[in-house]
Amino acid sequence: MACVMPISAADMIYEEEVLRDPFKLGAWLRYLSARGAAPPAERAAIYERALRALPGSYKLWHAYLTELACSPSTTARTPPSTPPSSARWPRRLLTRARRALDRALRALPVTQHHRFDPARAEELVAFLVSAGRFREAAEQLAAAINDDGFRSAKGMTKRQLLLDLCYILAKHPDDVAGMPVEAILCSAVRKFPEDAGVLWTTLAGHYARKGIHNKARDVFEEGATAATTVKDFRVVFESYMHFEHAVVSAELDNGVVQEENSASVLQGCWLADKDDADLNMARLEWLIERRPELLNSVQLRQNPHDVQSWHDRVKIFHADPARQAATYAEAVRTVDPMQATGKPHTLWLAFAKMYEGCGLLDSAREVLRRATQVNFKSADDLAAVWCERTEMELRHQNSEAAVELIRLATSEPSPEVRARAAADARGEPAQTKLHRSLRLWCFYADLMEARGALEPACADLRPALATPVLVLTHAALLLEHKLFEDAFRVYQRGRYGASAPERVRDLFEDAVRRAPPRTKKAVFLRYAKFEEDFGLAARAMKLAVYDVYAARAAALFGALRTREVYHHAISGGGLPDTDARAMCVRFADLETDLGEVERARALYAYAAGFSDPGAHPEFWRRWGEFEVAHGDESTFREMLRLKRTMAAAGHAGVHATEIGTMKKRPCTGQQVEYRGTLQPECKRTRVAY
Structure with a gap:
């Protein structure tokens, strides 16, 4: 029955406006604002008329529903015969509010559906838990976890939601009866293996609170034998131990009560004996003994090809040869x-x-x-x-x-x-x-x-x-x-001979290092003869051999005796230019250490004859450092003159070995041979020692 609303003279202005344009939202809102002090029934009639004209207006629906929810004792469309204190009246208002909500949801445009955010599921779950409706809360959490498109408004991850679900399933097994608890938690173990220990413990706790102890033990055993990390194993094993301790304590308490209440007729009958304390104690001891084996199994599941883990496992069964085998x-x-x-x-x-x-x-x-x-x-x-x-x-x-x-x-x-x-x-x-x-x-x-x-x-x-x-x-x-x-x-x-020269070289080099001083010279000569016969002629006077020879001579006879080694290496003609240059620099360093600066300078001048500045800048840098430290202006100029001469010879394409045959200015006191060649006594072609 429609409510008959009296229209006053002041309302005529708003009536004419809404009748003239019923699809204008502002006109209805001004009309409702003007009738703010009107009875709820009259305001409800205006809302009904406005919603028939504008069924898709979110603002009208929101205002109407808010007013209905805040005025539960109003008597909109109340039959005169129904007393306001009737018990049916609040339920009638709730029914009207639900129907109005249904109509609002059906009439709401698609563009405004996002206002009803499903990400607020945590708030619904919190409300259901506070109201004691644990089954509905668990169902909501399970749906949110299984929904791949779910995004939490509070920033909670699915892992956190899963842990909340596990808490509800473990703590309230009677309230969630009928739900596939085992299937939920087993799928969670596969989806979140990093929390496998907590999930197995939750499932076992669920069965333990329901009194199904054997099933709880099966879950604990499966969790301990399926754990792939030490962390998960520790969580499961400690919970398993706590469970067995609790069962043993409970059995001991029950055994005392049964002993007091047992009938004398059944005394001594094993069929009437319900005391499982010894059995549970044996289970606890067996579990403690199996801990090293279970922990070793975790390590082998991580790497089944770890040899040391297998040896450790054998040591665990030291008292059982059959298990070892x-x-x-x-x-x-x-x-x-x-x-x-x-x-x-x-x-x-x-x-x-x-x-x-x-x-x-x-x-x-x-x-x-x-x-x-x-x-x-x-x-x-x-x-x-x-x-x-x-x-x-x-x-x-x-x-x-x-x-x-x-x-x-x-x-x-x-x-x-x-x-x-x-x-x-x-x-x-x-x-x-x-x-x-x-x-x-x-x-x-x-x-x-x-x-x-x-x-x-x-x-x-x-x-x-x-x-x-x-x-x-x-x-x-x-x-x-x-x-x-x-x-x-x-x-x-x-004896290898020429079949394996590298093996023979190894033997000779080892003999050079270990031979006594009296026989070292003979070993060197045999080494050189072997290289001449089976190896390379250049290796007969190998630089490394002279290095060892000079080091041993310095250690046994002093630095002065190494001059003979260096002189033989440089003047013997067996070393290539690169090794001869390096030997000259080492010889010059020795003379510098002994205070013979002129000898060292003569060595640098000798090595300069086959050292192109562009190809061997390190040699000229060393000579320059030597002249800065020990020379004067004239010696430094002489070094620069030789450097320019060698650089010009290099640009002209003259090989370093040809410089010795070029005509040079005679030195003081030097005798010039016929055709302008230098005699062996020249300081550029000899080394004084």
Whole structure:
């Protein structure tokens, strides 16, 4: 029934305006403002008329709804027979407000829908939690977390919303009954693995508060065995421990009460005994004992190829050989030698030693046999397995088998094996490189020496593996047994000659460093002769050799004796220009340290004859520093004159070696030979010492 509103003379102006243009919002607002003191029913009638004309006006709807919500005791359209104090009247007003809200939402334009912000879900959740409606709050949080387009108005991340949801699910299991709690939390574990420990603990706490203890234990076990970080494991394990402590305490309290209330008829009947305190205590002790194993499992889940973690796991089961054997078997089956952290062959060796310690030699031999078939990253790892296999036979007095094993290991692979290795895309396996292992051959040599075998074991060595240590060891063994011819043949095979000059150079350089002063000169001469015969002629007077020679001469006889070494290096003609220049500079530094400035200047002048300023600026810089420190104006000018001469010779294309043949002005007291050449006594072609 429509409300009949009396119209006064003062309202006629506004009535005419709204009738003249009912779609003008300002006219309706002025009309409502003029009737501000009118009864709510009359103002409601004006609002109804305005909204029929302007159903899409947000301002009209907002004002109308606000006025309805703030005036719950008004009697708009109230039938005269309904008392204001009726209990139905507030519910009627709420119904009218809801219907008005529905009409407002349906009439609101799409361009204003963003005013109803879904990002305010946190405020709704907070209201629902304060009202005790935990299920609805959990549903709202779950919807916000699953909505990829959700953006929190308070800046909360989905991780924070998830933790709030976990708190509600764990603390109020009865209120959220019927919700798929396990599915929600398991999906959250997959979505947020960094909070897996908190999520597993929340799910277990949910079941614990519902009294489903076995299910809670299953969740704790799954969380502890699925944790991939130590942080998550610590969270789950500490909660698990607290849970078991609480169960044991509760069982102990319940056991005291049951003992007081038990009937005498059922005394001693195990069917009537509901005391699980011993069982729960055993569970707690078992959990504490398993902590190192569970923690080690976390480390292996992080890196299953960590060799040290597997060794630590075996130590955990030191009192259970069966568990140790199972752990070793799992380790050698899991660890990939190409990805291993550490030395994977040590797992096989420790596995075999465990069986050997238990007296199971056949099992130990089988383990080592399988280890020799593993493609290790390095041939030395495989050689260590063969050496351990041989040593185990020696420890059990089976020397013949040990010799056969070491000979088998040092034998070359067959052509078929080489062909398969060449066709393998993963590269050459360690088995095809085993016969070149120096460690294996050294072990072979030691074994032959320990057995006192008279056969020259070095005859089995390949030339590339005949190191000085092996040659000397076997030669000494043969000399002990007066087999001089065999020893000579060993030495003869060990001599490299021209086949491996680099190896011989290593030996000579080591001999130069270690030889006593009396024999050092002879070693140098043999070194030079070797380079002349098998190497490079320029290496016969190698700069490094003179450096070692000069250093040893200075250490044994003093700085004055090094003059002979430098003079021989410079005037001998064996060094190239670069090395000769460096030797001159070092010789000049020595003379400067000894106070012989003129000798040093003569050396610089000599080296200037084959030093182009453009190609060797460092030499001229050193000479300039020398003249600034020890010379005068005339000597500095002489240095500059030589520098200009060499620079001009370089621009003219004259080689440095040709300058010595050019005509020069004779020095004071110098005899000039026929054709203008300098005699050897000239200071530019000699070095005084």
